[in-house]
Amino acid sequence: MAFEFYDLLGISRGASAEEIKKAYRKKAMELHPDRHRGDKEKEAEFKKVNEAYATLSDPQKKAAYDRTGQPEWTGFSGGGFSADFDFSDIFESFFWGGFQSGGSQRRREVGDDIEVRVKTSFEKAVKGGSEEISYERRHVCPDCAGSGSEKGREPKVCPDCAGTGRVRKRMQTVFGVVEQAVACPKCRGKGKIVEHPCPKCRGERYVVFKTERRVDVPAGIEDSMTVKIRGEGHEGIDGNGDLYLHFAVPESDRGLERDGADLHYFLDLDPVEMVLGTVRKIDIPVAWAREIEVKAGSQHGKAVRFRSEGAPKLPNGGKGDLIVTFRVRIPEKLSSKERELYEALAQEKDGGEHSKGILGKLFE
Ligand SMILES: [Zn+2]
Ligand SMILES: [Zn+2]
Structure with a gap:
C-alpha cells in the first residue's frame, strides 16, 4: 500500500521530523512487545511501526519514499526477500532496562555485520555468475572457545555486575x-x-582471520543492490552477524546499456539503409548475434522490442526487454561517386535549386 507509513504512525504526509518522532514514540510505547506478550498481531504492528520510523526518520530514505510511496528495496537472503531493518537495535537503545525486568541477564553477544563491496561485470549481473571476495572475519577463539582464559582456568565472575555485564x-x-x-x-x-x-x-576471546570465498552473483542484480547472507558476518558467542554484499555493476558493456531489467542497444544505420531498407547482422554483447530487418522508410529513433530478452527482474521474477533503437548515422565523408549520387538525388527532389547550395541561391 502506498504511503502507509504515515497512516501507521497516524500522521499526515506533511509532518515535521519532530512530529514523526513524537508519533513514533507514542506508537512504540503502545505496541511494545513487553506490554503484549504473545500477541502476534501487536508484534507485527510494532515491527511495521518501527519499519515506518526507520524510513521516515532518515531524510534520504524519506525523500525516496515521499516520491514513490514505497520503501526502498534493500536486499534479500537466499531465495526470499526480507526487509533489512533490524528494529531490535533501535528499540534496544531506547528501551533497554525501561521495560525489561532489569538487566538480570547477560546481554546477548551477537557478532557484528560485515559489509563487502562486490565488483562484478555487466554480463554476470545480467546472466548470473560468481565472484571471489575476501574480507576479515572475527571468529570465536578456537583455543578457549570464547572464554578468554587459558586452558584449565576459568574466568572469575565480575564483582561489580555479578556476572550480568550490565550496570544500571x-x-x-x-x-x-x-x-x-x-x-x-x-x-x-x-x-x-x-x-x-x-x-x-x-x-x-575472538581472533580475526582473513576469509576468501566465492559468492553468487544473482542474475538480474543491479548496481548498488545488496544481498544479505544470514549468519555469515562476524561470529559472536550468542550468534553471528550477517554478511552484506553490496554489488557494483558497470553501466554499459560495448554499447549495450541497462535500464533496470531492460537492455538497450543502439544500431547505427546509414540514411540509405533506412530509406531503402536492409537486413543487418548485429552482434549484441551479452545477448545474442542475429539478423535484424530494417524496413524501408524506418525512422530515426524507431525501437524494436524483443520481449523478455532482457535481464531477469529482481525480486519478483520475469524478465525485462531487449530494445534495439535505430539511429541514423550521417556519413561525414563521401566518395566523389557518392556525392554525385546525392546531388542527383537533390536535383530530382528540388528541380536543381538545391544543388547550388544556399550561397548559389543568394547570388543568383
Ligand atoms: Zn582464546
Ligand atoms: Zn562487570
Missing part, C-alpha cells in the same frame, strides 16, 4: 529520563574477568 544508570533519552542498563565498566560488559588470558587470543 539513569539517562536522558527521547522518552524522558529512564533508568538504563549500560555495559559494566569493570568487565567491559563481559560479566567475567579473565585473570589468566588464553595465549592465542590474549584474553580477547
Whole structure:
C-alpha cells in the first residue's frame, strides 16, 4: 500500500521530523512487545511501526519514499526477500532496562555485520555468475572457545555486575529520563574477568582471520543492490552477524546499456539503409548475434522490442526487454561517386535549386 507509513504512525504526509518522532514514540510505547506478550498481531504492528520510523526518520530514505510511496528495496537472503531493518537495535537503545525486568541477564553477544563491496561485470549481473571476495572475519577463539582464559582456568565472575555485564544508570533519552542498563565498566560488559588470558587470543576471546570465498552473483542484480547472507558476518558467542554484499555493476558493456531489467542497444544505420531498407547482422554483447530487418522508410529513433530478452527482474521474477533503437548515422565523408549520387538525388527532389547550395541561391 502506498504511503502507509504515515497512516501507521497516524500522521499526515506533511509532518515535521519532530512530529514523526513524537508519533513514533507514542506508537512504540503502545505496541511494545513487553506490554503484549504473545500477541502476534501487536508484534507485527510494532515491527511495521518501527519499519515506518526507520524510513521516515532518515531524510534520504524519506525523500525516496515521499516520491514513490514505497520503501526502498534493500536486499534479500537466499531465495526470499526480507526487509533489512533490524528494529531490535533501535528499540534496544531506547528501551533497554525501561521495560525489561532489569538487566538480570547477560546481554546477548551477537557478532557484528560485515559489509563487502562486490565488483562484478555487466554480463554476470545480467546472466548470473560468481565472484571471489575476501574480507576479515572475527571468529570465536578456537583455543578457549570464547572464554578468554587459558586452558584449565576459568574466568572469575565480575564483582561489580555479578556476572550480568550490565550496570544500571539513569539517562536522558527521547522518552524522558529512564533508568538504563549500560555495559559494566569493570568487565567491559563481559560479566567475567579473565585473570589468566588464553595465549592465542590474549584474553580477547575472538581472533580475526582473513576469509576468501566465492559468492553468487544473482542474475538480474543491479548496481548498488545488496544481498544479505544470514549468519555469515562476524561470529559472536550468542550468534553471528550477517554478511552484506553490496554489488557494483558497470553501466554499459560495448554499447549495450541497462535500464533496470531492460537492455538497450543502439544500431547505427546509414540514411540509405533506412530509406531503402536492409537486413543487418548485429552482434549484441551479452545477448545474442542475429539478423535484424530494417524496413524501408524506418525512422530515426524507431525501437524494436524483443520481449523478455532482457535481464531477469529482481525480486519478483520475469524478465525485462531487449530494445534495439535505430539511429541514423550521417556519413561525414563521401566518395566523389557518392556525392554525385546525392546531388542527383537533390536535383530530382528540388528541380536543381538545391544543388547550388544556399550561397548559389543568394547570388543568383
Ligand atoms: Zn562487570
Ligand atoms: Zn582464546
